[in-house]
Amino acid sequence: MNCKFFGALTYTVNLNLHIGELTKTENEQQLNQIRITLLNQVLQLINNGAVLHSGMFVIKKMLSNLSLLFMNSSRTWTNPLLTLINCVVFDQVSNSTIANNQIDKALSSLPFSKIYVLLIFAQILAEELVKKEATNVSNVQTHHLVHEHLFPTVQKLMTSLLNLSPERKLIDTWLDCLVSWVGYASKAEFDSTERYDLIELLSMCISLVTSTDYAISQKAIETLSEALETNPSFFNSQLKADLLSMLFGDVGVQYVRHFSSQQDEKSVADFARLIIAFLDTDLKSLLLKLNDDENAYIFDFLIVLTNYPGTPIEEESVSREFADFWLRFADYCICEDTTLQTLLNDKPGGHQALSERIKALFERVTQIYWNKAHVPEDEEGFSQYKQEFALYRRDVGDLFESVYPLVKLPLIINLLITIERSIQTGKLEDIEPSLYLVTCISKDFGDGEVNHQLVQHLSAILDANLLPIVLQVKTDRFRYLVSTTIQFFSSADWFYKTETGTKYLPQILSFLFDCMTNTNLYQLSSSKAISSICSQCRYSLVEFLPSFETIITEMINNTTIDPVVRQRIINAYASILEGVKDPVVQGENLFKLFDLLDKKSLSVLEGLATANPDERERMVDYLTSLVNSVSAVGRGMQLPDDVDGYYTQDQESKVREYWTTDPLGIHAKLLTIITNFTMTNEVLSENYQIIEEAVNLFKCGLTEPLPGPFVFDCATILQFIVTKFNSLKKSDAYPLLYSLLNSVVTAHYRTMDLEALHGAIDTIFLSKIPVIEDDPDLVQSSFNLFSTMLSTRPSLLLSNEKLLMTLLEFAFRHLGSNERFVLKSLEKFWTRFITLRKGDRQDTVMVKRLFNETELGYVLTFNVLKYMFATQRSNLETFIEIIKQLVAKYPLMMSKWLQEAFPKLNEEREKKIQNWEIFVKKIMLTRGTRSANDLIKDFWLEVNGLINYN
Structure with missing residues (x-):
């Protein structure tokens, strides 16, 4: 059998290799001869009892070869199935063909084994047609020929076969064949205007569901499900009525009863799938x-x-x-x-x-x-x-x-009543699913959806000691109850917003703290819940601050606590502190916290140098967690976005006075912590995460409208940037310091001291250009910084001539970058420099003089064109935007620059740019509007010898 299979496979390989040549008109006779040869081979195989019995895989391969031949010659061989039926009936390959209406008579004279082969061929044809990929024209032609010639034969074969009362194997194959033709017919209807009538075949399939052979019934159900899911439009109103009657009548009931009694759940599930597919239509x-x-x-x-x-x-x-x-x-x-x-x-x-x-x-x-x-x-x-x-x-x-x-309030009320009743009766297993489903329903409740009955029933549950009961059963069996309870109270902010709900906050937080501290199993989920509640309800939890102190001390002193848990709890503490309107209370609590952090971190820092590698790694992770926690406090302490009305006038005055004088030296304490972590220790001084958190800490106060514990003056932050930059031996963390300076400029551009700013830029940019040139991330960071200056207060950059000239040369060079993100940052820089929207009169005059009285405009135009024609298509947008801005802002000069740049470009290029004069005229007519986009793209394609397929 293996030899026969490899013989069939050889046909497949050769057909695939030569089919393109064979289908040419001049080779039609040769193609016809190959078809006859293949048909003769198939006849020999199906007349061999041994092959029919155990070598069906060989026959299927040969049928696939016939199918392949048909796919590529359907205009000359329109009905391969009828050809094969004719060959099988007459036991030879001949030109005589029986008609479709003679098929039922012909089949009655054939053994089922040969009918089986015909059915398999019909199935293979459909499957291969689905796989076929061709041009739209070829597809439409094929679909028309199949609908006109092949499908009527398939339909006649299938209807005639069932009338012969065949054996189960044939019916199984018949159903597989139907699924394949449903799949193809659906594809054909999508790809062409052909429309298939499968009603007769589907009706026969429905009748098979009532078979006394439950295996056939089961297969018919699967087939109908697939047909409905593939294309329900094949079922007309009568078929749907028949299905409704069958599914929900005695047949359906008996079917479910039979397979339920056999404990055959899969068959019932398949029946359910059919019902659902039917109802979904x-x-x-x-x-x-x-x-x-x-x-x-x-x-x-x-x-x-x-x-x-x-x-x-x-x-x-x-x-x-x-x-x-x-x-x-x-x-x-x-x-x-x-x-x-x-x-x-x-x-x-x-x-x-x-x-x-x-x-x-x-x-x-x-x-x-x-x-x-x-x-x-x-x-x-x-x-x-x-x-x-x-x-x-x-x-x-x-x-x-x-x-x-649809059900509205009774749905959630009934669940809450179930919980209350379960507490009273001790039926704890009913609490968890009820609470889980309440969570699913209520997690996104808005203020308008909270009914007083809801609040009343939840209060009753808490009064019935739900939380103490849950804590008592923290065993493996009830761990889902604990998890679900935590999850519910994490999302029940709608409850905490009510006057009644706030009264239960201490009880709920106490429960969550208990879950967090007594087992590692719930640390992450309960800490997340605590953080969420404290953020939402900070103003209602001020009295809870003393309870936090013990927890916070444990969080800082216990080095085994998960870092995420530590940060969440400290952030939660900070959220409550932010809700305290008295700066004195804030200051006292923050001082205790930072003093504890400082002392604990110092004790660990001292042991870093002598620790073995494993210990050192754990210590660094712990220290990173501590500095993360400090910046977490900064985030938690940030004032609301809309600060108007947050403080009374008297409160605001006290806040300003307190944090300006800073009697406890909290700013100094924070700077000490930052210095200890980022400057004084060799192990940590190059640590990216540590530096990142120090940067985040400074950023916390940059946008605050009032003085606060994390609000530092610009001079202090600039000093940190310069000092840290000078201390770094590697450039990995440079982008972090660029980002911090960018944020400082964004927040304080109006009041920044030019001398201090330029001193910082000398350190981080001018003195490091050789390093920056080789690092795309640093190039991007540099352009982002200078773009921010141009879009906020251009004089921050323009007032320093040395910096400006160096930067412009730097910006010319990097137009040749291959990095998309670098080019996008360059686009932002150049477009803002050209347009200068935020500049005052002096700035505007200066930039215009640079473009009108120096070579700047020409050099920029030349470099933009040079690198644009060399870049890949996906990067074109950067160059297009720069050209558009130049055309819009300096139309007269731009025409001159372009006319000078193209001849110079052609001197440098091996392949000359043609028709550039026409391009210049067209681009100037666009005036820098959107119409320039396609014009530049098309010219780029022309210059690079490419075709625009759009």
């Missing part, structure tokens, strides 16, 4: 059926299937199939509510009655999924599919969220 019809009591049996059956017995995922997947369906149906009910009102307008109370029925239906559905959402108690078995069950629960949560607008 017309949700409007389903919804209107809900309004008629005669259709109650349909919804009752759907509820029975949804409530299929067993633990989800482990024992049943039917409810998972239906979860997505019910969600889509709920969304449809919501989206089409206005349409339904119009439809039911002629029936008094009709819309209200339907709304009540929808609500009642989804109350039944949600009750089922509440039961299904319980975490299984068998932990050992559950661990094998825990992740899949989590995805299932997520889908259930999404369903409840979608259903809530």
Whole structure:
């Protein structure tokens, strides 16, 4: 058999190699001879009993070869299936052909084994047609020929075959063939104007569902599902009526009952998939059926299937199939509510009655999924599919969220009542799914969605000692209860915004702290919840500050605490401190915190030099976490974006006075911490993360409208930048310092001291140009900094002639960069320099003189053109924008610059640029508008010998 297969494979290889040549008109006779040879080979194979019995793979390969031949010669060989039927019937290759209406008679004389081969060929043809990739014209021609000639034969073969009462193997293949032709017909309808009538075949498939052989019934169900999911438009109203009658009638009930009794959940799930695929085709019809009591049996059956017995995922997947369906149906009910009102307008109370029925239906559905959402108690078995069950629960949560607008408040109230009742009865396993689903429904609640009943029931649950009970059962069995409780209170900001809810904040925070400190299992989730609550409710938690002090001390002193947890808790503490309107209280608490951080970090810093590599790595991670925590305080202490009305006039005055005088020396303490971390220790001085957090710390106060603990004057920050820059041995952290200076310029450009700024730029730019030239990230950082100066206060740059001239030369050179991000930063620099939108009169005059009275404009134009024609297409935008700005701002001069630049370019280029004079005239006519874009792109393509396929 292997030899025969390799022989068939040899045909395949040679056909693929030579098919293009063979399909030429002059080779038609040779192609016909190859076809005859292949058909003879197929006949020999199917007349060999041994091959039919155990070598079907060889026959299939040869049939694929025939299919390949057909794909490439369909205009001359329009019906390969009819050709093969003729060969099999007459047992020879001949020119005589039987008609389609003679196929049923011809098949009756053939053994099933040969009919099976014909059916396989019909299937292979459809599958190969789906795979075929060709030009649109070729596709349309092929689709027309298949519809006109091949498909009628396929249809006749398939209908005739079923009338012969074939064996199961043939019916299985018949169903596979139908799936393949549904797939092809759908593709053909999408790619062409051909339209397929599959009603007869699909009707026969529906009749197979009622087969007494449940294996056939099962396969027919899978086939119908695939057909509906592929293209539901193949089913007309009669087919849909037949399906409805079958699915929800005795056939469907018996089918589910049979496979349920066999504990064959997969077959029931496949049946559910068919029902869902069928219902999805017309949700409007389903919804209107809900309004008629005669259709109650349909919804009752759907509820029975949804409530299929067993633990989800482990024992049943039917409810998972239906979860997505019910969600889509709920969304449809919501989206089409206005349409339904119009439809039911002629029936008094009709819309209200339907709304009540929808609500009642989804109350039944949600009750089922509440039961299904319980975490299984068998932990050992559950661990094998825990992740899949989590995805299932997520889908259930999404369903409840979608259903809530339909069922409204009773849905969430009933869940809260269930929790309260479960606490009273000690039925703890019901608390977790209820709380999980409440979280899913309420996590995005706005202020208008919070009803007093909701607040009242949640308060009752807390009063019933929910949190102490959860803490008492922190065992493996109930760990989901703990996690879900943490998750709920992390997202219940709608509750904390109410006057009643704020009273429970101490109790809730105490619970979260307990979860965080007593086990590593909940550290991350509970710290996230604490941080979120403190950020949302900072003004209600001032009295909680003393409780934080012990926790904060533990966070800083315990080196084993997860760094993320440490930062979150310190950030939470800072959020509450920000809510304290008294600067004295703020200062005292901050001083304690920073003093503790300073002392602890010093003790660790002292041991760095003598620590072994493993210890040193742990110590550096801990120190990085500490400095992260300091910048976390800065972020937590930031004032709201809209500060007007935040303080009374008297409070604002006290804040200004306190932080200006800084009686406890908090600014000095922070600078000491920064110096210790970034300057004095060799191990940390080059550490990127440490420097990044120091930079973030300075940035925290830059945009603050009032003096504060993290607000430093410009001179202090500039001094840090210069000192740190000079101390660095490597350039990795240079971009961080550029970014900090950029932020300082953005925040304080109006009041910056020019001498101090230029001194800093001398250090970080002018003295380091050789280093910067070789590092694209530094080049980008440099241009970003100078672009910021030009867009805020151009005189910061223009007043320093040495800096400006050096920078312009630097900017010319880097027009030749291959890095897209560098070119984008250059584009920003040059366009802002050319337009100078924020400059005063003196700045504007200076830049205009540079362009009008020096070689600047010509040199820029020449370099832009030179590098533009050498760059890749994806980088063109940078050069286009610069040219457009030059044309718009300096139209007369730009024409002159272009006319001088192109001849000079041609002197340097091996391949001369043609028609540039026409380009210059056209580009000047655009006046720098958007129309220049395509003009420049087309000229670039022309110069580079490329074609614009658009």
